[in-house]
Amino acid sequence: MAFRVREARPQDCGDIVRLIKELASYEKSTDQVHMTEHVLKRDGFGDEKFYHCFVADAEVPLETDDSDDNHLKVIAYALFFYAYSTWDGRMMYLEDIYVTPEFRGKGIGTALIKRILEVGLEKECQRIHLAVLDWNTSAAEFYKSKGFQDITERDGWHALQLNREKMEDFVKNH
Amino acid sequence: MAFRVREARPQDCGDIVRLIKELASYEKSTDQVHMTEHVLKRDGFGDEKFYHCFVADAEVPLETDDSDDNHLKVIAYALFFYAYSTWDGRMMYLEDIYVTPEFRGKGIGTALIKRILEVGLEKECQRIHLAVLDWNTSAAEFYKSKGFQDITERDGWHALQLNREKMEDFVKNH
Secondary structure (H helix, E strand, O other): OOOEEOOOOOOOOOOHHHHHHHHHHHHOHHHHHOOOOOHHHHHHHHHOOOOOOEEEEEEEEEOOOOOEEEEEEEEEEEEEEEEEEEOEEEEEEEEEEEEEEHHOOOHHHHHHHHHHHHHHHOOOEEEEEEEOOOOOOHHHHHHHOOEEEHHHHHHHEEEEEEHHHHHHHHHHOO | OOOEEEEEHHHHHHHHHHHHHHHHHHOOHHHHHHOOOOHHHHHOOOOOOEEEEEEEEEEEOOOOOOOEEEEEEEEEEEEEEEEOOOEEEEEEEEEEEEEEHHHHOOOOHHHHHHHHHHHHHHHHOOEEEEEOOOOOOHHHHHHHOOOOEEHHHOEEEEEEEEEEHHHHHHHHOO
């Protein structure tokens, strides 16, 4: 099975949103996805880039006829952004990596991670971070097998968030 | 006591590194700070911006003479970067906020947070994230009093990281 990892293009955004929703469905959170093709295109391919994305294409049979013709389909993506540490400088944050189920076990996820790490090393990034849910042990085990360390367990780091409504309240009340 | 919150300028980077080291000393981690004025300047004020920063100036007596003259000194900073959620789009991440001890309790930290949230609301950010160490209960209580939720406790999110050495190993071995 041939696949190819490449930088995402604006015209991939529809496919990426489809895959974002597939992943959310695995995480039992489809109702929490508010992403649209328009927003994803604006934020990744405008003057100010809020994220970077690689995708993998695979050859799949055409769905519309009975011929043996294949076409390329986007079957995986990895989306990251640059983060910053006041101790160590440039870092990366891997927001999502997803391979559609029937293409798993073929090294596509690993190829995507490798490509992102190559970019990060070139950019002098000192670390890559990501977050996993504690019930998603298969993801945690996968990353740990690649050398990732759980710094919530090791050092006691907790993630805190303030949502937009509360951001507005804060600005109003201070 | 008069203070002023403003966007950081390249010539503030020396002062910001001084404050980064003060904060690390509180966190018992001075030996882990590898940041320099040169790197901070390059990463915040070059073509590609890896972070954004606000500082607070306060009037302090001149250290070099006995006159009553005051001068402005950078006594606090807040450094953030933009993050991205595939579910909700633009977010912010507050990497550090620090007020030098003798200027605490005067609303400087709150003024810095307010300014950052204003920027985030303008940019259509849906959330702001930060991380705290579990032993730093005073920081956690402060943020919770402002409406922040601990999503490590609430949802079980764990932070994982891969350092540069292991990033290099991954690329070599795959």
